[in-house]
Amino acid sequence: LARGVAEPDLKGRHVVVSAGGTREPLDPVRFLGNRSSGKQGYALARTAAARGARVTLVAANTGLPDPAGVDVVRIGTAVQLRDAVLKAAQDADAVVMAAAVADFRPATYAAGKIKKQDGQDPDPIVLVRNPDILAEISADRARPGQVIVGFAAETDDVLANGRKKLERKGCDLLVVNEVGESKTFGSEENEAVVLGADGSETPVPHGPKEALAETVWDLVARRLR
Ligand code: CTP
């Protein structure tokens, strides 16, 4: 829904949005990361602020300028993202997890830079699971009626995978988009389907990330009433 002047339908609400991609350090100069730009999360933060919400944006390695009128909390890793989201979610009416959270992190962190050893193969990198923040906040809601939204980038059978993921996570809405090499990551545009735990399916045609953000807030606002 394109709006000239936004309707302040989120006035008096506190919403939390996570954006960007976590980085899991191996040593002081290296990390495991992903290609999330943070643009969709920032679009969500901007549009929520325009609709009157108090917005906390938990930003993971985005390098984007702080949106006006938004509280920005900058973090790096998945564990830091969890701490920041759990804290901000305490008094939140809605939480939208647009961040790409690393599923795994290196089991150990080398305090000094890892060096090559003459004629030796490198040690394998051992990974451990990161906490699933979306599943955790959905299972243990900070407030009754808090609306929780996840994002999923899928390939292959996108909708079936999305339905399964929505159920597994226990959130209210899951924004599912199809990804490929050139699709979505870093792009200005997005195309998605928003799946609801109530069985609803809201297609969002290819368009700017703001348009998808507005649709997400429409669906959230409806559930908050
Ligand atoms: N997410 C999260 N914590 C994680 C992993 C993901 O909160 N450790 C959130 C993401 O922010 C997103 C949603 O869960 O909103 C779906 O992420 P996705 O990577 O698609 O889900 P996974 O359960 O990690 O499934 P997959 O094995 O397909 O990566």
Ligand code: CA
């Ligand atoms: Ca994942």
